[in-house]
Amino acid sequence: MKPSERIINIFNYFDYREYLEAVYAQKxxxxxxFSFRAFSRESGIPSHNFLPRILKRERTLSLEFIPRLSAYLxxxxxxxxxxxxxxxxNNEKKPSLKEKYxxxxxxxxxxxxxxRLEDIKLNFFNKWYYPVIRELAVICNFRExxxxxxxxxxxxxxxxxxxxxxxFLLKNGFIEKQADGRYRVTNQIIATEPEVDSAIIPxxxxxxxxxxxxxxxxxxxxxxxxxxSTMLVSHKLYEEFKEEIFHFRKRLLCxxxxxxxxxxxxxxxxxxxxxxxxxxxAAGLGGSQQGVDTDxxx
Numbered sequence: 629m630k631p632s633e634r635i636i637n638i639f640n641y642f643d644y645r646e647y648l649e650a651v652y653a654q655k656x657x658x659x660x661x662f663s664f665r666a667f668s669r670e671s672g673i674p675s676h677n678f679l680p681r682i683l684k685r686e687r688t689l690s691l692e693f694i695p696r697l698s699a700y701l702x703x704x705x706x707x708x709x710x711x712x713x714x715x716x717x718n719n720e721k722k723p724s725l726k727e728k729y730x731x732x733x734x735x736x737x738x739x740x741x742x743x744r745l746e747d748i749k750l751n752f753f754n755k756w757y758y759p760v761i762r763e764l765a766v767i768c769n770f771r772e773x774x775x776x777x778x779x780x781x782x783x784x785x786x787x788x789x790x791x792x793x794x795x796f797l798l799k800n801g802f803i804e805k806q807a808d809g810r811y812r813v814t815n816q817i818i819a820t821e822p823e824v825d826s827a828i829i830p831x832x833x834x835x836x837x838x839x840x841x842x843x844x845x846x847x848x849x850x851x852x853x854x855x856x857s858t859m860l861v862s863h864k865l866y867e868e869f870k871e872e873i874f875h876f877r878k879r880l881l882c883x884x885x886x887x888x889x890x891x892x893x894x895x896x897x898x899x900x901x902x903x904x905x906x907x908x909x910a911a912g913l914g915g916s917q918q919g920v921d922t923d924x925x926x
Contacts, residue, residue, distance in 0.1 A: 763893040
């Protein structure tokens with residue numbers, strides 16, 4: 629590797645394609661005439677379109693190529709282990725195995741203080757009630773009565789879980805105890821980066837969605853709101869819907885941040901899902917442009 633080349637740190641990545649793309653872009657910038665063909669030749673991979681197909685997500689990276697790539701990229705032992713876990717995580721489909729590889733990545737990253745804050749942020753979502761207790765501890769003056777704190781959580785958790793949550797939040801700086809014994813949050817909003825492909829986040833959403841299902845039976849309809857719409861849209865408009873949901877959530881977070889008299893911890897979830905396969909526009913000219921909308925009557 630030329631001295632002028634900037635080292636691309638693999639520990640910064642949760643997606644091996646993004647890592648390889650960054651490596652290629654850096655090499656191409658620092659070496660005149662560098663190409664995908666040169667990358668394959670120098671790394672000992674016979675196919676010249678190996679990297680382009682991976683970056684386009686037309687194929688996955690096989691574990692058998694990792695030793696060659698690690699040698700070519702001059703990765704150390706820990707970096708190569710991270711590379712293995714990174715590829716395994718991104719290629720795996722089963723949530724339980726993805727979680728296993730996610731833990732391996734976090735363990736390897738944790739050796740450096742540089743990554744601890746980001747990884748702790750991910751672990752904040754490892755238990756569904758951590759975010760709830762973070763907010764509840766502020767408005768509920770429980771005075772170390774964890775039974776009281778647990779009783780005010782919906783759905784209810786155990787006193788041991790409530791205590792463990794407070795200890796986790798205190799230890800990792802999400803809340804702090806004041807002189808009068810009450811708690812306050814250290815940062816008003818915690819958010820994960822959209823590009824982080826973590827096994828923890830889908831698990832968190834899965835639990836949250838199941839609790840929304842259970843809430844139909846356990847929470848009176850005057851205290852909840854469920855609505856849904858089924859619509860016929862273009863792919864472009866579908867992407868615009870995602871943007872609208874993103875900005876709407878941010879607006880609600882700003883409103884919550886400026887609330888002067890908080891009284892209840894609430895959960896707001898949005899789901900936008902395709903209900904059909906993508907059909908070319910020319911083939912669907914006869915489709916209805918009407919939709920179906922449902923909303924609970926309070």
